[in-house]
């Protein structure tokens with residue numbers, strides 16, 4: 001039963017032990033080739049792109065032990081320089097290519113009257129990969145992501161997560177997929193805590209585990225103090241964050257996120273990036289759309305470019321951008337500069353001249 005007051009993070013988690021940007025340990029997933037410490041190595045047998053999804057036990061991350069004694073502290077402490085996201089993404093892209101395919105779209109098509117919103121869209125996502133889906137307005141990104149996450153029935157084509165056909169076995173697929181849909185339609189007369197509670201139990205997570213994960217997710221997304229408030233009273237960015245948290249609470253294999261960074265402030269965006277990077281480092285996979293090509297280039301290891309419903313380029317970010325910035329590549333592929341040429345009346349002299 002739903003508690004009248006949703007479980008407070010502090011009640012549920014006496015000492016969760018996670019920093020503000022740390023993803024809850026229960027949400028990490030195994031990666032093919034990961035050792036007990038969660039480090040990834042290439043499989044001995046080489047690439048296995050069509051292998052079944054990973055079924056090894058989850059990788060649990062533990063805190064390193066405290067230094068035993070002051071005498072162990074080196075005379076001059078080393079300054080830790082964090083690896084930039086872009087370097088991590090490049091390395092992750094290489095490793096992910098060796099991992100099994102967890103998500104596959106095959107010839108996904110959706111037609112509205114005379115508009116072909118998605119035209120035979122086919123691509124694959126490997127375990128441990130962060131894939132960006134980009135394209136101009138109206139290109140078909142939301143249509144494609146909605147068909148992947150089981151929210152919009154394709155006209156034709158197939159989408160599978162592991163060996164589950166999303167449109168043949170929706171219930172099984174929804175346990176494997178976490179979704180942040182376009183145009184959030186949240187049950188906003190619930191509190192944030194209640195929304196997390198329902199998202200968890202409706203995905204079959206045990207109540208005690210939901211309480212634990214809710215606390216950890218609220219802490220990770222900086223929403224601890226907002227859990228007792230109605231979601232309708234949240235700001236746009238807070239609503240996005242609670243929706244993201246809800247998409248993760250059942251520790252899915254794949255996150256399908258439509259513009260997860262929209263309306264989120266820069267500090268929170270860095271925090272969300274960190275959460276997503278840790279999720280994929282634990283073996284999860286993310287497919288997300290964004291209009292920020294700078295963000296996609298920095299954070300994602302793979303990219304799919306869709307124009308007029310069709311995939312016009314896909315692969316690792318480095319392969320697709322081919323030595324120039326992703327934005328320059330995108331402009332060249334989509335001809336977006338060309339489409340602006342007819343606006344001289346706006347850019348130049350006034351009508352009265």
Ligand SMILES: Nc1ncnc2c1ncn2[C@@H]1O[C@H](COP(=O)(O)OP(=O)(O)OP(=O)(O)O)[C@@H](O)[C@H]1O
Pocket residue numbers: 112115116117135136137138139140141142143144
């Ligand atoms: N329910 C609908 N009925 C009719 N046409 C639709 C419907 N949904 C989407 N479309 C059309 O399908 C095309 C693709 O839309 P979609 O929302 O997938 O694009 P998008 O790439 O997500 O765009 P944006 O970047 O603006 O969010 C557009 O031409 C859109 O007008």
